[in-house]
Amino acid sequence: MHNLSKATIKKLVIHRVGNSGREEPLVLSERHVRSLKEEEQDTLLNYFLKGLKGPEYHSFGLDEESSETQKAVEAIFQTAVSFIDGSHSLAKELYKASTHTQVKSGDLIVVEFENVVFNELVTNAIGLFKCETKKGVMMIDPSLEQFSLEFLEGYDLGKMEKGCIIFNSEEKDGYRSILVDNASTVELANYWKRDFLDMHVIQNDFTMTKDYMTMCKSFVLEQVPEEFEVDRTVQMELLNRSSGYFEEHEEVNTKEFATSILEQPELIESFENYKEQYQEERGVEIQDEFKADKPAVKAGKKFFKSVLKLDKNFHIYVHGNPQNIESGFDEERGMKYYKVFFKEERYASCEDFASFCLSISKPPLKKNIEATAIQI
Numbered sequence: 001m002h003n004l005s006k007a008t009i010k011k012l013v014i015h016r017v018g019n020s021g022r023e024e025p026l027v028l029s030e031r032h033v034r035s036l037k038e039e040e041q042d043t044l045l046n047y048f049l050k051g052l053k054g055p056e057y058h059s060f061g062l063d064e065e066s067s068e069t070q071k072a073v074e075a076i077f078q079t080a081v082s083f084i085d086g087s088h089s090l091a092k093e094l095y096k097a098s099t100h101t102q103v104k105s106g107d108l109i110v111v112e113f114e115n116v117v118f119n120e121l122v123t124n125a126i127g128l129f130k131c132e133t134k135k136g137v138m139m140i141d142p143s144l145e146q147f148s149l150e151f152l153e154g155y156d157l158g159k160m161e162k163g164c165i166i167f168n169s170e171e172k173d174g175y176r177s178i179l180v181d182n183a184s185t186v187e188l189a190n191y192w193k194r195d196f197l198d199m200h201v202i203q204n205d206f207t208m209t210k211d212y213m214t215m216c217k218s219f220v221l222e223q224v225p226e227e228f229e230v231d232r233t234v235q236m237e238l239l240n241r242s243s244g245y246f247e248e249h250e251e252v253n254t255k256e257f258a259t260s261i262l263e264q265p266e267l268i269e270s271f272e273n274y275k276e277q278y279q280e281e282r283g284v285e286i287q288d289e290f291k292a293d294k295p296a297v298k299a300g301k302k303f304f305k306s307v308l309k310l311d312k313n314f315h316i317y318v319h320g321n322p323q324n325i326e327s328g329f330d331e332e333r334g335m336k337y338y339k340v341f342f343k344e345e346r347y348a349s350c351e352d353f354a355s356f357c358l359s360i361s362k363p364p365l366k367k368n369i370e371a372t373a374i375q376i
Contacts, residue, residue: 001057002167002178003117004049009041010124011083011112015091017130021099028088043157048111048127051160051180055206055295058199059174067198069093073126073175076112077168083112090128097195102188106132107155118167118176130162130192131155162192164199176202203285209293212252212286213300215278216242223274228267233325233338238262246297254288310338 012033018024036044060070072089075081081089087110094108111127118125139150164179177199181192193199201207220238224230241261246252254275258268279286326339 001055001119001176004052004113004165006115006117007045007049007113007125008115009036009044009111010114012036012044013084013087013110015087015108015110016105017091017094017098017108018105019098019100019103020095021101021103024105026091026095028091030084032084047157047160048129048163049165052163052165052178055204056178056210057202057204058177058179058193058197059170059202061174061198061200067093069197070174073166074171076126077124077171083110086110094130094196097191100188100191103191104132106130106161113165116165116167118169121169123168125168126166128164128166128197129160132161164197174199200283205291205293206296207284208286208290209246209252209296210300211282211284212254212290213242213246213296215275215286217300218278219271219274223270224267227270231327233327243301246292247301249292252290252292254286 013029013031014033015029016025016027018026020026060067060073066074069090072086072093075089076083076086090110091108098105107130109127109129109131111129113125113127116123116125133156134153135156137152137154139152141148141150159182160180162181162183164177166175166177168175170176177197179193179197179199183192217239220235220242224235224238238261242257245257245261258271262268262271275286278284324341326341327336328339329336
């Protein structure tokens with residue numbers, strides 16, 4: 001629905017926003033950032049836009065009384081105020097929302113983008129980006145007869161911490177926006193998305209598939225062991241069957257899913273209760289039937305890892321019949337154990353090892369693990 005490939009930066013203002021709960025200062029800029037060179041604009045566009053891809057869209061609330069953030073955005077789009085004054089209002093609202101003890105002070109960058117496309121129409125957009133975590137950088141200057149060193153602090157342009165782009169489109173429905181927030185806790189996420197932006201997710205097949213898969217995973221790993229006495233391998237099997245359901249079905253029927261995957265009446269009842277609780281607590285709505293969105297299935301599948309991590313010594317990768325694995329307790333050693341039944345064995349190749357490691361690793365480790373596997 002949107003295309004940012006030809007977007008350009010028209011205006012840019014930066015404000016320093018502290019934690020109002022700790023009475024840190026709010027410092028408002030009275031002027032735009034200087035004109036950017038072409039390479040500077042390219043670097044900033046890459047930083048601002050690469051993490052904001054969708055297809056999950058948000059909008060402002062549709063209450064009778066708009067939030068102050070929404071009013072400020074509308075005023076900028078309608079040129080009712082200058083861009084500087086509008087950015088002041090946005091910085092003040094973020095400052096009001098920054099009361100949680102763990103909210104870091106940082107710099108709010110307010111950007112006006114031109115040449116963005118939404119619903120096949122060229123329009124403009126407002127970008128809001130909060131930079132909080134600085135890193136040290138060592139600068140080496142070879143221009144003198146001897147090399148010189150300078151140590152600086154700055155923001156890492158490789159990862160967006162908090163960002164939002166609001167398109168000047170569908171105003172009557174609260175505009176459309178895409179956002180990112182790499183907060184470590186729900187409380188920290190709430191201050192950006194809920195308290196400052198006051199936005200909610202636009203429900204579609206992508207969001208329902210993502211929410212339903214997330215709910216299934218948390219039910220199996222958190223709720224099931226709390227209510228029932230189950231072996232860890234049973235949980236792994238439930239995860240495998242759940243993941244397989246989404247891959248094999250074009251349409252998701254929540255009743256059919258519960259019956260075919262969970263099977264046992266008490267598990268199904270617990271699952272239905274958990275679904276109601278999950279939707280209420282997170283403010284999401286999952287319909288009884290919806291299309292299984294393939295990008296959402298692909299993204300969600302990586303979190304359905306069927307791996308038993310035993311201390312720091314072994315990993316058992318479970319993707320078969322859980323009846324071929326038995327668990328027990330060795331009284332003599334005072335340790336738990338797993339007994340695995342199989343018909344044949346083979347040594348894993350370097351490629352098998354690399355693929356397995358990549359499947360369970362976090363993204364930053366992928367290249368290192370791949371290189372190590374090739375060298376074996």
